[in-house]
Amino acid sequence: MSASTTPLLIDGAPRHDDQHGLNGHSHVGGRTVRSAPVESHLHPIGSADLAHHPVPSGHEEIWRFTPLRRLRGLHESVPLDGDVTVDVTAPDSVRVSHLTGAEALAIRGISGYLPGDRPAARAWHDAEQTVLVDVPPGLEFTEPVAISVHGDSIQAATATHLVVRLGAQAQATVTVSQTGSVTLVDTTEIVVGEGARLTFVAMGEWADDAVQLAYHHVKVGRDATVKHVSLAFGGDLVRVAATAAYDGPGGDIDLLGLYFADAGQHLEHRLFVDHAVPHCRSRALYKGALQGKSARTVWIGDVLIRKAAEGTDTYEMNRNLVLTAGARADSVPNLEIETGEIVGAGHASATGRFDDEQLFYLLSRGIPAEVAKRLVVRGFFGEVLQRIGVGPIVDHAAEIIERELAITGM
């Protein structure tokens, strides 16, 4: 770097870290927007009844960032009768069932999940089977339960339903690897029993033509610890809605995510943590990078602390690294707090190019500019990778990131 005077942060949004007492605000492309204190989308009421979910126009709060015309009718009425292959590799004592018919329907909603929008409601009824992964109470597994989801065509749209259930005091890691070409609505319900510990990783490595609407709901048991990870790299349009609620005090969830959007890709994450139970903790850390024309990412981080949820401790952070011109990242953290009796609630969100102070620090130690940039960029992702803690997944994600960075010559 020469003694250039151009600030390297191109977005108007300053690095922003703050703690909130009572009301939330959000940051949209550098502007600060008050979140509405009443009747906000932070009080979603789900329903399995399709009649409650009219076809969206795109102006709805929950759809306004998503290009509906690229959904191939998933939000309308296109039949969900296609095929994807779901394989589960699990240790012997983990019970894996492929439920169909009345059995499959009966288990839907076991996590407390109810569809919050039309594609979700359609998938609820149309998914042909439910894959149930059942980890018995008290058992601990170090070997992950490996689920692979693969599609060969985008022609026929498909819906899948997966249930992951950990009994009390169980410990497990579940990975879902997603590859190939699909037009898919997939629902994953995760039920984590009392004192259980789960790491759940969804790795999205779709082909360029894939369209996916994913709905993950986690019920965090009393004193349970959950790490939920979403890695989104592939696909034409991927939208992941991850929601969490607590079933008793002492629950703890980490929501981690990484995404890397190339030219034309739309990668969207919508988080919602519903704190309705006292003394629970939530953390969200999502980082994304964008490169190429019309690369697009959206991150919505909604946290609701209800009146009963005294002693809540929550913090969410989203950072986006814009590597080339012509890409756009939206980042909207929303925090709504109905009780003042909390441990902490805050959020941070920033979008920009390299952090110029970090770069200066490394340069001032003699590290050449190219090496310093590499360090800062890898450090950017490394902060999330370090926390995932599942070796093969971390290595694989790091490889994908290297491939992505090579595109911009980083």
Add this chain to the structure above:
Amino acid sequence: MATLQIRDLHVSVITDEAPIEILRGVDLTISSNETHAIMGPNGSGKSTLAYSLAGHPKYRVTRGSVTLDGEDVLGMTVDARARAGLFLAMQYPVEVPGVSTSNFLRTAATAVRGSAPPVRTWVKEVKTAMTDLDIDPEFAERSVNEGFSGGEKKRHEILQLSLLKPKIAILDETDSGLDVDALRVVAEGVNRYKTQSAEGEGVGIMLITHYTRILRYIHPDRVHVFAGGRIVESGGPDLADELESSGYVRFVGAPAAAL
């Protein structure tokens, strides 16, 4: 023997509006085995001097020259200045999430020394340097400066000083925010490096401070009073004694904060 020569240095800070001139003609020569204390009230431009010498993009040199052993420092990139032998211990060291301290130190040492230090001697070297500065070895695996306390950050700066072995070291308010114990550890670290380097080429130190406290531990050969963006008086160590008793009043015309 190295010499840093600053001549008639004028520097402006880049702001959203017009640039603002901060340094108004700084003249200073620092050679190996000399310690120069730059003392002055807040806002006098001391830190601007430090950051301009390191090449921070926020500052623009509008007049004057800086040379290190005759080489034009101002024409060098930030990293080239460091490789030429300049080191800036920052007042507010920057957190670099996701980059481990051990990786950072090794990358920096490789750049400054011109080749990667052999692993075995390097590990020992880092360990010894960390022990000398009372730094928990566990820090090596943490991200650079992330979650470090103020005192830990300052010790980490001096750790880099001892590993990167510069010819000229600029210590920008390294004493600020330190309690007496931490100040002593940091000062001992600086003195250790002074002694070690004196066996070789030696180090020239520019010690920027607001307070005389650190001068009890790191003894200056020369003391310069900085006010209004330049050096207004220079003297021996006794000048610091005068500042200790009378403050900066004589130089800025109004009572400054107590020393």
